[in-house]
Amino acid sequence: MISGGPRPVAPFSHAVEVDGWVFITGQMPTDPAAPEAPLPDGIAAQTRRVVDNLRIVLDGIGLGLEHVTMARIYLTQFERDYAALNALWPSFFAPGKLPARTTVGVTALAVGALVEIDLVAKRP
Known part of the structure; x- marks a missing residue:
């Protein structure tokens, strides 16, 4: 778990590392500083918030978006x-x-989000 990271919406770790491969749990468009606040409006704002949350997790383990492989x-x-x-x-x-990327249409996501993103990264 990453200190200051987004509050989990289920029981999981923010990230798990095995042999230099890092698996980052799907993040939601919630604000870590105000987890009960309403979600941002629209796909662009929610995507930016999700990516900001992913950056928080990556930064907490010494990585960045440049290390993302999938x-x-x-x-x-x-x-x-x-x-x-x-x-x-x-x-x-x-x-x-x-x-690399896969995008999937789903019927629903936690917290009523429009988007969730999970990542695989490789430690250099």
Whole structure:
């Protein structure tokens, strides 16, 4: 668990490392400083908050987004939000350094979120 990290919505660790591979639990668009606050409005704002939370976890284990090798993204409104997500996604990474990615439409997510993202990273 990462000190100051997002409050878990279920029993899990923020990250688990095995042989230099780091598996980061899916993060929600909640504010770690105000976990009961309403979620941000819209897919872009929620995605930014999720990525900020992922950065907190990565930073807590001495890594950054540049170490991410794979992302899984879950969307509750796939058809509505997929294009907007795709337009925003590259802004989180260095040009030409996008991780592998799978995006899945789901019927619901915890806390009523529109998006959840989990990651796999590799320690250098």
